[in-house]
Amino acid sequence: MLSQALAQFDPRLPLAVALSGGADSTALLLACARRWPGQVVAVHVHHGLQAAADLFERHCVALCAELDVPLIVRRIDARHGPGESPEEVARTLRYRELDAAVRADDGTVAYPSVALAQHADDQVETMLLALSRGAGLPGLAAMPPERERDGVTYHRPLLAVPGGELRDWLASQGVAHVEDPSNRDEILTRNRIRARLLPALEAAFPQFRQTFARSARHAARAQQLLEAMAQQDMDLVAEPGGLSIAGLRAMPGERQANVLRHWLRSRHGVAASEVQLRELQRQIAACSTRGHRIDIRVSAGFMRRRGGLLCWYNDRPDPT
DSSP states (O other): OHHHHHHHOOOOSSEEEEOOSSHHHHHHHHHHHHHSTTSEEEEEEEOOSSTTHHHHHHHHHHHHHHHTOOEEEEEOOOOOOTTOOHHHHHHHHHHHHHHHHTBOTTSOBSOSEEEOOOOHHHHHHHHHHHHHTTOOHHHHTOSOSEEEETTEEEEOTTTTSOHHHHHHHHHHTTOOOOOOGGGGOTTSHHHHIIIIIHHHHHHHOTTHHHHHHHHHHHHHHHHHHHHHHHHHHHHHHEETTEEEHHHHHTSOHHHHHHHHHHHHHHHHSOOOOHHHHHHHHHHHHHOOSTTOOOEEEETTEEEEEETTEEEEESSOOOOO
């Protein structure tokens, strides 16, 4: 699977590889450096969260020197605040630093492609986490094989490759890697899934990685269709400042919910919870008279009626 996955990987060069120092990213960097000598740079993000972080950086420096690959090191303080997910904070900051590392000082793109080392086991873990949270299609679609952001394409060429195969190949090449001690901490849900659920799935459904990946692709395609429909519907009801309430009321319930989710995400970068969306739709249905008010919290802001429009505000607006 590894050789096939790498043969199908065709990024725009030059290429940046996100390098943590673990087995997965070390294997990816080794394979890419051999295939495109002189066209690859490694980017290591030092999170500053544990004593072993300095060891990770030293390993990356030594590995890149051995492979004759330039290394960019970015240092962050990824400590999370009260109520924040430590994994989510670290992930957000890591992607921010990756994006900064592949751009020149003037903001232009120096490396148009970034390779990330998530593999088939990571994809299964992501789907199981989404299921545990009651996620919809975007969550069940898990991690996309690639995505473009501001001129940079992020690739995940190893999503079809089991983690064990990567480790076996790396060992066969005689290349060392470091083990992140936090990966054994089962306080983290993803680690519990890796330690307890994946072995059980392996025993019960030996092909679970392939079947989960197929389900993720089905969910991604279905989500793309929903987004295309939502954009068509939004073109019909969107007006400067908001959405036409009359236009929304004329839509069937599921299409109305679909366009509301799409509008909130694409125009305002927020997502409504299931309860918030249900209440919003109830109020839209009741909005049959000019004097009917809408004023409810959605995500971190508020939805409010302004004349014939439904509008979203970062904070509660002046009722006048």
